[in-house]
Amino acid sequence: MGHLIPLVELAKRLVLHHNFFVTFIITTDDGSSMKPQKTVLKSLPDSISSVFLPPMNFDDLSKDVKIKNRIALSLTRSFPPLRDSIKVLADSTRLVAFIVDVFGFDVLDVVEEFGVPSYIFFTVNAMSLLLGFYIPKLDERFSCEYRDLPEPLKLLWCVPIHGSDLPHQMQDRKNVAYERMLFSVKQVHLAAGIMVNSFIDLEPGAFKALNEVGEGKPPVYPVGPLSQSCSDRGVESLSV
Template sequence: MAKTIHIAVVSSPGFSHLVPIIEFSKRLLKLHPNFHVTCIIPSLGSPPESSKAYLKTLPSNIHSIFLPPISKEQFPQELYVGLLIQLTVTLSLPSIHEALKSLSSKVRLTALVADAFAFQVLEFAKEFHALSYFYCPGSAMVLSLLLHLPKLDEEVSGEYKDLAEPIKLPGCVPLSGVDLPAPIQNRSSEAYKSFLERAKAMVIADGIIINTFLEMESGAIRALEEWGNRKIKLYPVGPITQKGSGNEADECLRWLDKQPNSSVLYVSFGSGGTLSQHQINELAWGLELSGQRFLWVLRAPNSSANAAYLEAAKEDPLEFLPRGFLVRTKEKGMVVASWAPQVEVLGHSSVGGFLSHCGWNSTLESVQEGVPLITWPLFAEQRMNAVMLADGLKVALRPTFNDDGIVEKEEIAKVINSLMEAEIGQGIRERMRTLRDSAANALKDGSSKQTLSHLTSQWENLSEN
């Protein structure tokens, strides 16, 4: 019987941070049933019900530990969400250390894997004689930005958004300064300093596990492998996404069953994205003006794009739609409040496009199902993902925002019809199908499976010594 290999993973707060590192753990255990994973989870306030329900579905060889919650009251209300997550992990470090100490007193810990926001945790690895790894749930392009940030910080004066020339990260499509993540835009902020700290900490890890695959980001991955005289070991193991909920009885899926093949545009802004009331109105009118079929996951409006990231609104979102919209579009569209079974929706034969916030989880789910995209980034690294998808891979269209940051109804209708009906949309669809096939091959017997096998062989060898 194979020896049990014990791995500890540390998530950061928020359901969308928990899912990627747990799904990586599930992938690991599927290929190596003799591994055992302990997931340590810091939380801001009480753990969300979605996280608790999700963890109940896990196999017996994944054990989860919720740490004592950090109180929200001690933080300023206007604090940037990324910094809020970072500070929650920092305040949880004593509890994380205690959990690792307790675990290592019972078993031999082979490796410690930390979410990118939990980078400080890796300082504990040596104490417990474990190898240390970052788990990067985003793209190789975002990782490249993070690793090159200290150099950019030295070489660039002023704010990045004011740069006249694009930023050229090795192996990546050129980036306008305004497309960098919001916390990087204010170089005097605590959030920016936190990014710099994380970048410097990454190089001390034994490796970086990243949720992408060679065929999707070959240029960025190859450049990262050569970065700093091969200073880091990179392990692209994706695309790793959450499997469907098995909820085939959902009302929106029954509605999709009645629609023609590839005729429906799915509209969703992820687990945390919200729009302003003005933008909800324009999007509603744009969908109506396009004449296309649509399935829209709607949240209550908020002036902050990431308002629903850590806490859901209580209002009924459908009350914020323009008067008469649901009646006028009932033959063509369906609007659902707050949530839909996204994996099943994207895998449905009637779905022909996805208007997305370009969060990395949603991006990979769309790639795995071969669904072409309209990019609508809201926060975090989503603008970078949008650039890569539209300008690099050419599997998406980007609408134009006006000077007030609004996409107007005419522009919305135009870009929807371009994707769903025009020749340009057909080319995008074909490229996305090719990428879908590459993703499936990477996981089955190709690059990602081979990379994960190489990594786990190292862990097995270490545990035998």
């Protein structure tokens, strides 16, 4: 649900301000965790529809697999029905863009097959995105764990960060989650642009740095803040 709410708010704005039609394509599981998501999506206007992919089998996974790794696997294992869903949309509508969240980097290769521009929606702050572009250089420069670095990391135009304060995915460089972060950064060049749920006045340094770092990096667009109030119920309640 954490990433769905900002995506729903983005969809509302695309509908309200640009007269787009939006279709969510969502991976599923066999549990009850989908009920809150379906409740939110069913409350949206007809111009925002949803496609739920068939649930994948995870019987081969151990019980201690981290949730983020499970989410990534649910996506890669859903490639065949995902490709079919995109084809149906491409054949039946004027498909102008495809948007993925930070768990959907693997999909960029699939979308490229259809010649549709893809965009990444980064649901958190611009400084976290900036840090992501630094990861390959940090990985080459340091051999120890980042939490053991004697000096804070210095990001362009941003406050220094102690290694122990980096995201938990970066605290164990042998973990699958860290490897996925490296992979994701390398996939970014496939996107036509990156939308960030933040705004320039809030993070002027981070956005300035994002315009200067990252060879081959797509343009970055501040589109935030996108959030849902307790009273939000569909596109009618959106105030801008």
